[in-house]
Amino acid sequence: MRNIKLTITYDGRRYLGWQRLGDSEKTIQGKIESVLSQMTGEKIEIIGSGRTDTGTHAKGQVANFKTNTVLSRLEIRDFLNRYLPRDIVITKVEEVPERFHARYNATGKKYSYYVWNGEVPTVFERHRSFDYRHSLDLEKMNQACQKLTGKHDFIGFSALKKSKKSTVRTIEEISVERVGDMLHFTFVGDGFLHKMVRILTGTLLEIGTGAMPIEKIEEIFEQKIRASAGETLPAHGLFLDEVYY
Structure with missing residues (x-):
């Protein structure tokens, strides 16, 4: 076999x-x-x-x-x-090898989320990015990215209501860069909870507009309440880039 x-x-x-x-x-x-x-x-x-x-x-x-x-x-x-x-x-x-298992042997994953941040909508990227036409402070967003990296309980940034399994994850990298009117969010970690990347991106956008203070991140980690984090962005902006073994 x-x-x-x-x-x-x-x-x-x-x-x-x-x-x-x-x-x-x-x-x-x-x-x-x-x-x-x-x-x-x-x-x-x-x-x-x-x-x-x-x-x-x-x-x-x-x-x-x-x-x-x-x-x-x-x-x-x-x-x-x-x-x-x-x-x-x-x-x-x-x-x-016979014992290789695509899920159990995975040690980490890399995701990207794309946000179109132009003054007018995009025709060709509309199915692969979230259209968000608000002024954003990228420096503040990258500061927030640093607070989100490391080992934390991310249940407040997920769609899970309860879980018997651990919701602690170690995130090695979160970053955002602008290429023209497109924002590219990168997430690398040992695992991600249900809708976690989409919620983290929504949270970073709210911080970028000033609607949410950076200090709120620590509060969400402590309270573990989903409603305190940003909105869940649509799935069509999300890509699974790579699985690590």
Whole structure:
């Protein structure tokens, strides 16, 4: 039995997120499993590094699956890219040790969130960024980024109501830079809670406009109350860039 690792890019606009649901035609996992089962003649189940929400994109999602197929890695990649929709592309196929697990072996992830901050809307980037036409203080936002890095309980910056598992995460990097009218937020850490990146970005925007003081961050960490943080931004500005192993 072979263990195959896939690196996947996708435009999430048409899909109900990564995880297979009853209607597998509307999820990334369901689409890939369908083509793999057709290719191998086996019932294939793939394991993703984690879920992405409805509308979220990926440049470097990772998954693995077990198979008895004798097809080469190149043949597997080409078959998938021939029969998958054009908004899902397999960029890399690797053979990995039997014990490799895309989710359990992941040591960290990198996400990007894009915000269009021009005076007028964008036509070509509207499906890949959040339109936010307010004046922003980037220096203050980057100061807030520093307060958000490190090891903290991030439940106040997540959509989780309660969790039996730990909600403590270590965030190595949060930064924001402007390229023309586009703001690029970068998040690197050992893990992220449900909607955490979108809430953190919404919080940073409120700090950038002056609607929220930087000192509020420490209060949210202490109180662990979701309502105290910024709004949850739309999923279409979010990208899973890379999974670390």
